[in-house]
Amino acid sequence: MHQPVGNLPWVIEEAYQKAYLPLFRTIANYTEIKINLHISGPLLIWLKNNHPEFLDIISELNANKQVEIIGGGFYEPILAIIPEEDRLRQIIMMVDWWKENYGISPKGIWLAERVWVPDLPSTLQKLGIEYTFIDDYLLHIIGLSEEETFYTYETEYQGNSVTIFPINESIRYFVPWKSPSESIEYLKKACDQSHEKIVVMISDAEKMGVWPAGDRTTHDICYVSGYDGTKGWMDSFFESILEHSWIKSVLISEYMENHGSQGLIYLPTSSYDKMAIWALPTPLRKRIENLRTKALENDIPNAEDVLMFTQGSIWQNFLVKYSQSNVMHKRMLYCREKLNRIASQISISESNEIWDNILASQSNDSYWSGMFGGIYYRFLRHACLKFVNTAEYLIDRACQDNAIILPELKIQDVLLDGQLDGILENKSISCFVSSLRGGSVFSLNLKKGTYDFQNVLRRKLEAYHTDDAAVAEDSIEKWTFQDHFFREISTIQKYQSNQYKDIGNFTNQKYTIEHVPKGRLSLNRFGKILGRNEEDIPCSVSKSYCLQESSLIVDYEINFPEGKGENIFYFSPEMNFLGASYPYKTHGYLNERKFNLSEFVTEEQCTFFMIQDLNELEKVSLSVTFPESVKCMVFPVYSFTKTEIGFEEQYQGTSLFPFFKITESNHVFQIEVILSKIA
Secondary structure: OOOOOOOOHHHHHHHHHHHHHHHHHHHHOOOOOOEEEEOOHHHHHHHHHHOHHHHHHHHHHHHOOOEEEEEEOOOOEOHHHOOHHHHHHHHHHHHHHHHHHHOOOOOEEEOHHHOEOOOHHHHHHHOOOOEEEEEHHHHHHOOOOOHHHOOOEEEEEOOEEEEEEEEOHHHHHHOOOOOHHHHHHHHHHHOOOOOOOOOEOOOOHHHHOOOEEOOEEHHHHHHHOOOOOOOOHHHHHHHHHHHOOOOOOOOHHHHHHHOOOOOEOOOOOEOOHHHHHHOOOHHHHHHHHHHHHHHHOOOOOOHHHHHHHOOOOOHHHHHHHOHHHHHHHHHHHHHHHHHHHHHHHOOHHHHHHHHHHHHHOOEHHHHOOOOOOOOOOHHHHHHHHHHHHHHHHHHHHHHHHOOOOOOOEEEEOOOOOOOOEEEEEOOOEEEEEEOOOOOEEEEEEEOOOOEEOOOOOOOOOOOOOOOOOOOOOOOOOOOEOEEEEEOOOOOHHHHHOOOOOOOEOOOOOOOEEEEEOOOEEEEEEEEEEEOOOOOEEEEEEEEEEEEEOOEEEEEEEEEOOOOOOOOOEEEEEEEEEOOOOOOOOEEEEEOOEEEOOOOOOEEEEEEEEEEEEOOOOOOEEEEEEEEEEEEEEEEEEEEEEEEOOEEEEEEEEEEEEEEEEEOOOEEEEEEEEEEEEOO
């Protein structure tokens, strides 16, 4: 049972009413059925606050040895991508929660998205964790047959071992999509009079109630009419298990007490097969999915081997596939680095509060996408970054209370891409600048509002996008102060669909970066512009960033050292801002005219642009002021994504293209960005 950090309360309530409650009411009716249960931390908190009676039911079933509680990382992080200290904190937090609230001590853990890395046994043995689960897919790719996956195994890292329970893919797909008789027929493969063999069916509780199923939902299938119109599928399934004495329903700990492992194995870094394919770059994902489809249909030679050995990528490559995923992850790492620098100088209570926010930001759903995963949902990304920003706000407060001074300007490789980034901070704002990607701003935060206005997702073509839908893909990061040059201003549709022609070589390109006097960060690039006669015209762009109270001041100088002849250019420092967390209590202003951020498309002269997010927990504002009236194009950025409920169009932010006419060989101007909390 899992709900991510930041999910909408009414979504969780629906899952409770349609899936969790009816599922465990049904389980309680079958006292001989044993259930192994993991509940993610954010959902535990929600249940404790909203339906404590449900957790009382779970506790009673545990006391009656009908349910075994499985632990895990409290905020459901991908353990593979967080530091060892954080892994331990996450797992201990889950164990402590169950101990303190219900006197239960989980002995095993659930791996979020079943992402395995070979060093995990060291982490788990430090905490006395005895077992975990991985997909049988991992056993197949190291050479084990289906028959050999009906057992448990030991794996180790530097002498630290843990028991592995393989999750059976076949039966997981039968439940609840096939009749119970098909599950029973499959289990005959593992029939064993001594009950040495074990088949683990573990899956999303949400699948048993809120997933779509044609013209109805799985709630109807599981608890109302099933497939034959007479009885809920779940009742039929449990009755079928109890009808066959050769099937023994068992708790994981009971199995471990009575049966040993089959021996030692070593597993590669991986997850389940579909996740590994989703992590691939889109062209490769399409190729491998096409290949596997042909193999499933037996349209190619050695189809079984193709299915066995065609592997995807590793989960970590989502951080490469989606740049915003990497921004969230690296901002979390940078924040915990700041905390570690001051931890010895602040109180334990201050440190623990900061740590809790850092750990909450590690909830995995906002970092990836496939058929599931939520990076396309801006409110999940917003929740992740809100926890990071809250942690940084608390660090600032602790520094103030304890007379600790941290530098307000730093240059270091925050994104860990091998190039230097700039960090500007004061008591109100933090600003992160990439030297590798156009000297652009990849994170712009109002500390008091704990709001990252730069949380805009770059649009990408996905494998499920077809020629039937006009889907735009961004050729550069949707960060702010990406420097474009145009010979003429095109139609707004060209900028919306990324079909414009940039005649400079500055966007997404490497800038030099240095600290200059008066707390300024200077970014510079010497490049070229394509002239009217297709000639290369040398050009330099210099921009400096500095913070003043609640403002980011950006000074530009555009210089043509050899002159630019008769050419007239338009320079446009593209800006992209998140204008809505969720729901749409948001709007914008162009000059004095109010507009709807999610719908407004315009091109007109302006000196002032503003967006406001007035949702209950936000109430923040960002405004941009230009030194003169310039032509601006404003439009929403939408992505087209596929989820378990079908295709969805998702608002990701608002783009602003101002156009400065360059008629001289040296052009200087200033832009001010003001961030504020609305009372």
